[in-house]
Amino acid sequence: MHSLLTRLRVWANTFFDELWRLIPAQPILFPFFFVGGVITLIWYPGANLLRWENGATATYCMELWKFLAVISPLMVLLAWWMIIYRCGRTRYAGLLIRLGGDIGQLFVLATYLLARFIDPTLGLRDDRIYGLSVILGSWVFVLILVARDLYALWFVEQLASKLRLGLNEDRRDARR
Amino acid sequence: MSFSLSAASYLVTGGVGVTIGTIGAALIQAFTSRSEGRAHAADMVADAAGNLTDRLTRLNDRLDDENKQMRRAIILLTDVVDQIIPLVGAPPEIIAQLKKANNSAKLAV
Numbered sequence: 644m645h646s647l648l649t650r651l652r653v654w655a656n657t658f659f660d661e662l663w664r665l666i667p668a669q670p671i672l673f674p675f676f677f678v679g680g681v682i683t684l685i686w687y688p689g690a691n692l693l694r695w696e697n698g699a700t701a702t703y704c705m706e707l708w709k710f711l712a713v714i715s716p717l718m719v720l721l722a723w724w725m726i727i728y729r730c731g732r733t734r735y736a737g738l739l740i741r742l743g744g745d746i747g748q749l750f751v752l753a754t755y756l757l758a759r760f761i762d763p764t765l766g767l768r769d770d771r772i773y774g775l776s777v778i779l780g781s782w783v784f785v786l787i788l789v790a791r792d793l794y795a796l797w798f799v800e801q802l803a804s805k806l807r808l809g810l811n812e813d814r815r816d817a818r819r
Numbered sequence: 820m821s822f823s824l825s826a827a828s829y830l831v832t833g834g835v836g837v838t839i840g841t842i843g844a845a846l847i848q849a850f851t852s853r854s855e856g857r858a859h860a861a862d863m864v865a866d867a868a869g870n871l872t873d874r875l876t877r878l879n880d881r882l883d884d885e886n887k888q889m890r891r892a893i894i895l896l897t898d899v900v901d902q903i904i905p906l907v908g909a910p911p912e913i914i915a916q917l918k919k920a921n922n923s924a925k926l927a928v
Contacts, residue, residue: 700828707831711838718838726865735861736845743841750834754827795864802860 668784673716676748680712708754711747718744738799742792749789752782890928897925 718740725737760775848857900921904914 700824704824704828704831707835708827711831711834714838718842730858730862730865732849732855732858734865735857736849738861739841739845739848743838743845746841747834747838750830750837754830754834757827757830758824799857799860799864802863803856806860807856 669719669788672781672784673719673748676751677713677716680709680716680751684709684713704754708751712751715744715747715751718747735799738792738796742789742796745785745788745792749782749785752778752785756782893924893928897921 722737722741722744725733725740729737756775756778760771760778900917904917904921907914907917909917
């Protein structure tokens, strides 16, 4: 028992003292986004989650929204596997898929924000204020992820163009 | 149609378009030979990030070890100097300077 407590204390020291700055938010947040999307899709297929008046456009939006809510976190998971465990072209494709997944999630949250909190016909009631801040925080976080993905792709493009330039110079030198 | 529904239809359609577009672009990049340069660059970036972390961790461990060795050496040295000071037949101002330097070294560790 004493040993278990000691080990727990050592783990807590390491976790909170050395690693707390590095807790990755994306792997914590995205499974919840995914589970929320799956629950909506499977258990509440006809639910008008975004509280729109019934009609073809509302149904179309709701179906696309559910599709994006489920597919986006899955794309991010796939991209993570491709970037970490694969190499070459698959890794580069992983960077593109990660961007697509993050943009998809950004649009899911933006639509939810718009429909549930910003719609002027609904009004911002007092019971929505805290929820609004939480969803808005998540949206800003995903926006930063999109910026990160774009930066990573830009950086790879820059490096690739430099590599191509170096290769062309080598070929020119070889011809001489 | 309400304002939010109209805006949302654009948002979700755009989102699905971008998502499917990136999947298409990823498939093209993964199965064509035109992206060799990008693939090599992506490898370099990912490997450099991994290597940098490994290198910094190793450097940190080495500096930590060196620091511990130096502390041990300074403690040993200051103890010996403390024992030698009464035996040294130097002028009082030199002895005072030696004591001051020794105390500074003790405070540093």
